[in-house]
Amino acid sequence: MSDSVPDISHDQHAVRRQKLAELRAAGFDPFRANVATTHFSQDAKALYVDGQDYVTVVTVAGRLITFRVQGGSSFVKIQDQQGPIQLYFRKDVLGEERYTVFKKQLDLGDIIGVTGPLFKTKTGEITIRVDSFTLVSKALRPLPEKWHGLSDAEQVYRQRYLDLIVNQESRHRLMTRARIVSAVRRFLEDRQFLEVETPVLQAVAGGAAARPFQTHHNALNTDFVLRISLELYLKRMLVAGYDRVFEIGRNFRNEGVSRRHNPEFTMLEVYQAYSDYRGMMTLVQDLMRHLVRDVVKPTETEGEGETAVTRPSMRIKHAASGEFIDFENGWREVRYKDLIIEKTGDAQWFSRSKEEKIAGVQKLGLFADAKWEDFELTNEIFGKLIEPTLIQPTFVTHLPKELCPLAKITADDPTTIDVFELIIGGMEIAPAYSEQNDPDVQRQMFEAQAGEEQQKVDQDFLLALEHGMPPAGGMGIGIDRLCILLTGAESIRDVILFPQLRNTAG
């Protein structure tokens, strides 16, 4: 290099582009190369038989995540979907020329394929001795720091791929989410539930009370909303004669963004004909235990040092309270009214006047709006003071009928509905109903709605009900919240690959 060439050694992007140019000048374009892998990293390691060094030959590929050159030999690690595997490069194996290419033209972050036999190093790590390697993708940008990883929250979310490359915890958490969704599918399919897909673009945003996103279809010249719930179309499928159906799908709510809310989120809804909310109780309990036992697989360690014993557990630590949630024995069932009476200390709470309720809410230190309906005042107590304290799995039953127009009225109490709200870790995880299938009562309940809980009336849905819907139990589970709970995450953003952020694209 002449003196006139500028020093680019500080600019990692420029240095890497130069290495790429050098590779191409030598007749090799990494972006046109590929590798025929035989195994993923951990599957390859599992092939190693103790004492049989340099016998089993594998080809694996992945991203270079550590680089330790020591003169004529080097240890590096690559990482694939299954995790890391160590590679051992030697000058006397590869030859001077290839070893120099390895040393001088590969960088952390590059994606390579290698072929060679497995062996165990003197520190006991199963390693591939590299007989040949191919660079299949040059990384033109440097990886975040190897030890601290990437911790800038904004970059973690906007460039999640970097977070997933360098932060083990994120890799594991989001991998667990994928496994949870997959296990939910298998669990339901094993019980003869059919997975269906229903419209995201809807004329009426029904099935819940929330502000929808609005959009427009040009060719039909019609306004649509993005769905806020899966419910009303799945019930049409019950009318259609699909007796057990479910959908795992994205809902959209045009509301605030917080630790618990993302504008788009994933819902599971399940409907089972000839069942009811009690049947859903058993189903969700079985499902949760299955997910904890077979997907999350928590363990607990007793004792310390050499006497320590680690064994499978059914308990998961709740991030916010530090309490352990027991999915085996923690389940409890309690009526909404009893919780309110206990909290207010007023056995006559539900026959108090609105003014007395406002005073009661304020006495508990909460804000009470005079515009609120009676049930909203009561529900403020539930939402603010009771729900957050229900850490162990709790079925809250017999909710006031105003809270949901889509459920059956309790036979011996016209003020409540046959539903449960499953609360775990202080979060609403799964509501379930004995679904209302009387078209006339359904219409009346829609019309009697008041306050913030009002739902839009879907006339086409009422028409479907008039054709006859079998009695059914139905349940919804917020998949994101379920993942927060099961992975011990603190925020919904930790379990969503690309959470919604303000757009900064200029």
Next chain:
RNA sequence: GGGUCGAUAGCUCAACGGUAGAGCAGCAUCCUUUUAAGUUGUUGGUUCCGGGUUCGAAUCCCGGUCGACCCA
């Protein structure tokens, strides 16, 4: 929408009104079983953006952008 906090090298962080630094990464060097490898040397800055105060601003003040947390 309101309050609090934050933004400094590619990344993780210092500097708290007086010369912008460190570790990792990069570059160069030595090193054939390492585990955040080690050795010697070294490059690198629009201190988020725009104003203001001051002899002097990463630092203080005002406005904005983006983010985190709390509240609505």
